[in-house]
Amino acid sequence: MYRTGDLVRWHTHTPDSTPVLHYLGRTDDQIKLRGIRIEPTDIETTLTRHPTITTTRVAVRGNRLIAYYLSDTDVDADALRAYATAALPSHMVPAAFVKVDAFPLTPSGKLDRNALPDPVLSATVGRPPSTARQRRLCELFGDILGTPVDSIDTDFFELGGHSLLLVRLASILRREFADVAEHLSVADLMIASTVTAVDALLSGQSDAGPGSFAPVLPLRSAGTAAPLFCLPPASGLGWPYAALKHVLPTDIPLYALQSPLFSGGRLSGDLAALASDYADGIEVVAADGPVHLLGWSFGGVLALLTAQELLRRGRRIGTVAMLDSYPEVADADSGADHLLDRDAVLARVLAEMGFPVDPVDRLTVEQAIELMKEQGDAITVLDDQHIASAIENYIAAERFTVGADYGRYDGDVFFVDAAHEVDHLGTASPAWRPHIGGEMTTVSAPFRHSDLLDIAALEHYGPALVEMLMREEKS
Incomplete structure (x- = not known):
């Protein structure tokens, strides 16, 4: 799928003479870092709002984001990092902030990114792992997310994790830490989404807060x-x-x-x-x-x-x-009796969700659970009781929206x-x-x-x- 700003060219010399698009790059400064698309201008605009910064430019050095800025005063880098952390998603927070007297320019007047000074990079942003298990958890997070993880404060979802990857993480944790993670569930990881939180969960020291x-x-x-x-x-x-x-x-x-x-x-x-x-x-x-x-x-x-x-x-x-x-997703002409027929509503809801069900058929909750399991639906990471509750919610939502x-x-x-x-x-x-x-x-x-x-x-x-x-x- 192509996006606004992608540069492409039609290529007609194909074996079957069917024209195809060849991706050539970007017409703007969008970058892709660790598999994540980032707009540098979004970071630059945010940082330039800081009262002591007049102009900012963002570049990539050593697979990390670096912010170069102009300022009339000396600015503490930790204060800038705190400002950026509060205003930006974690994957858009620069790893270093470098003050320059002026931005180097090419003969055509554009920013010469190659001439920007090299930053002094810290080994990690956030707390580094201090135990063998924390180091292994960082490795597992990195393997699943496809990006290096070097801090125990890294959040699984902030780096692009989602429920299907969470299922994979839960499975790996149960296998690697079988003695303490035998009953670890996806539900547990929903509220323990950082390396340090998972480590506490495996240690039995997790805070007994609200469940998932x-x-x-x-x-x-x-x-x-x-x-x-x-x-x-x-x-x-x-x-x-x-x-x-x-x-x-x-x-x-x-x-x-x-x-x-x-x-x-x-x-x-x-x-x-x-x-x-x-x-x-x-x-x-x-x-x-x-x-x-x-x-x-x-x-x-x-x-x-x-x-x-x-x-x-x-x-x-x-x-x-x-x-x-x-x-009003449901058909208002269905009639009150039909809307109160839970089995009929359930069949229609599952048909609308793409399951192989005749929408005029009837389906019990037990049959729906079995069908979802057969189709490998993501909701089947739940136990049968919670799947049944989700189905009841679907039925209620269908009924609520009519009229x-x-x-x-x-x-x-x-x-x-x-x-x-x-x-x-x-x-x-x-x-x-x-x-x-x-x-x-x-x-x-x-x-x-x-x-x-x-x-x-x-x-x-x-x-x-x-x-x-x-x-x-x-x-």
Whole structure:
């Protein structure tokens, strides 16, 4: 897949005379470091906002990002690193900061990157491993993520990890540390995503905090900026939102709300009551101050309704982000009896998700679990009880959206449309305009609906999302 800024050329001299595109490079300064695409201008713009820096340029030296800057005063490198860490995702924080008197230029007036001075690089950013097990864990993280890991503070998701890679990590850990990791699960690693946290887990010293099925899952509790709360998709599970750590500045706390069914609770009877319950969960964590809300698919519906509920309570809302959410997904003409037929609803939901099921058939929860296992669906990393809870959430989401009242949110919304393989429902964003009173910023992403929380998609729309979050932070 090609991106804006890629330079290509048609090549017609092929064996079958079919024209093909040859990739020649980039027309801008985008770089790919350790398998991750990075826009240097995003880093340069952020660092130049520092009050003591006038201009910044970013280059790569020894497979590391280096920031070169102009300043009229002496600036402490640790202070610059702290500033960058608070404002940028971890993979975009430079490894070194070098002050220069002037930027070297080529005869044509462009930056001469080869003439920039070599930096003094520290051996690692963050705490290095101090035990044999920590060193081995760094190696395993690096092998799975495809990038060197030299700090025990490295976060699996910030470097591009996702749930499928987490399954692989759990399997390897159970094999390599069989004496202490026999019962280690993917769920355990969702909340122990750094090398040091996994090490503590294997040592039996992990803090007994909220479990990975808790109603409010703290994906990143540290940070001084307004927190971002992610509303659950139809499955009710907030785990996919861990991937957001790859693009969010580390100063933004990140929480995922989850269905109460996973922790023994009950779902409310309608969307308004459900949004009120999620607003309660948010206020337990953030009793005052502004908050941001985000939701993918059905989670976007919940984000919009929860924002309205919080406004009624007098709370300040920063950004509301909706990732390809559709109103009234179920057919309103299906009839009340059909909507109350759980087995019929379940068959239709699984058919819409791409499973080989006749949408007019009926399917029990037990049959659905077996089908998901046969198809190797990612949700089968859960045990049968939690899979059954996820299925109940799917059924409830289908029922909730029929004829629902979405009200009107008099605030701004950031909306991502999935532009690849748009289904029969069409582009999602236009249907929401009657329900949004503020500005609606829309981004069309060339990805499938199901892929919007994958790393490639996040790198596409993530900078615009972060810009929106930071804009609200400054207002």
